[in-house]
Amino acid sequence: MTAPAAPAAARRAPLTGVVVPPPRPPRLALRALSVAVVVVVVGAFWSVDISWGRLADLPSEVVRYLWLMFSAPDWSALPEALRQTWRSVAMAWLGTVLGILIATPLSLLAARGHGPAPVRGALRLVFAVIRAVPEIIIAIVILSVTGLTPLTGALALAVNGVGTLGKWGYEAIEGIGRGPVEAVRAAGGSGPHVLRWGVWPEVLPAFGSFWLYRFEINVRSSAVLGLIGVGGIGDMLTSYTQYRQWSTVGVLLIVVVVVTVAIDAASGALRRRIMEGARARAVQP
Template sequence: MTAPAARTARPQEPSKARATLVWIGLAVLLGGAVWLADARWDKLPGLLTQGWKYFQLMSEGVLQNPFTEPWSGYWTRAFDAMMESVYMAWVGTLVGAVLSIPFGFLAARNVAPQWAVQVTRVVLNLIRAVPELVFAIVIMLPIFGFGPIAGTIALGVGAVGTLGKLTAEALEGIDPGPVEAAQASGAPRSAILRWAYWTQVLPEVLAFWLYRFEINIRASAVLGIIGAGGVGTLLSQLFSKRAWDQIGITLLVIIAVTLVVDWISGSIRHRIISGGAVRKDAGEREQDKAEVAL
């Protein structure tokens, strides 16, 4: 008599004590961080008034006719500085991409021996732990001096840590079938690495490179503030002179160029990743058209 009742009894609701304690701990950590920040929270409402004032000052330059002097010169100067940042990001990404390939192979557990994997991963972790700004200040500026070369090399070295790790993870996730087939056929080690490993991860790695290029564009603007070239150098000069009209023009150029580059890079990344599916769908549509015509 008791067995059917036990089977139909409502299951006991799981305890929420652990989740509640976690949320309480997070709230305590957040409150402690806010308190230790020692920020002047009473100044926060002033952002509505002071921020609007600076926005008006920057808008004065943006709303001027860009084809008249001196405004045309300001727009040209801002665009040239922004393009220098784009060039820095592009060359830095290429440097990081090339250097990350051997690091990625050495950090992949299914490619390199265990001792090489451990050493390479430690090196990549150390590179990722140091921001590009520190690379530029401590190493690049003393060697190359002020200018875009120091910023470009700093971006390239900083990209090695991230791209090397992502390349290693992509290599570890490949299909082992082609590798086993190449080994069974007696292919040399270099051919296996080139055609069985690298060919499988190349589309994904190219997408990583393009994404890193987008990140480097933003990082190059920050590096320019310390004199490492690019639009950041121009912004630091304008802020020192409090030339708000030119600052507004420069910020608008930064936003516009960044959005355009992000859109182009995102389109290319999407095409690389889903290119096979796109070509397959196009081929199927052409085949369907041919069958309908017949």
């Protein structure tokens, strides 16, 4: 009885302890791809209507407007700015919570191995379509029903959050180890049992980090949504900018920057604590 023939790869690369690198891609294909990228970038650059004369004046104009805004800020607008900023943060928080409640179960169904293939495909398509639409466009569609209220902004942030949280969620689920899942199935657990005891404990830290990061994004986006009149600090910025009250605009920008940086720092610290755990401290004997 003759021994089976060795695979072709083994015949080409005998076991000599030397790693054989993969073949390099054809140089012609790389050059063609590089040329195509350069053509697209240059074409996109030249298709934009740019006034080069005004572009040269941009640095001096930026300095002039910075001086108008921050040389003598109108601090009398600070109480109203803080109140409107709180409204924007509340809008972002409500949008984040609603997005979490909707996206979390959908991401479980969209993960490979936990939902039917047609359902997975449909949900992933929905997530992609939602991510392709900016929050401000979603808000314009929603305001035809709810009107110009902070609820419109919160709902727009929630809908847009479903797209990002859903994608992050099913990718995190598919990236966990298979040990806990197989253990639950070996013990006779059903599909819900697998999700509850095999999947959820593994992905909860990542989900918590995603939720906090989405809240950071929503805080910044809520200021942009104010530009269409749904309330918050963005609405105030639009009004005072249109009337060219630059001293008040400077105060509003200071409040926005300080609040956003503070929320980002607090959220970042919480996300690091969730993902890395508490740091060990040396105990003096």
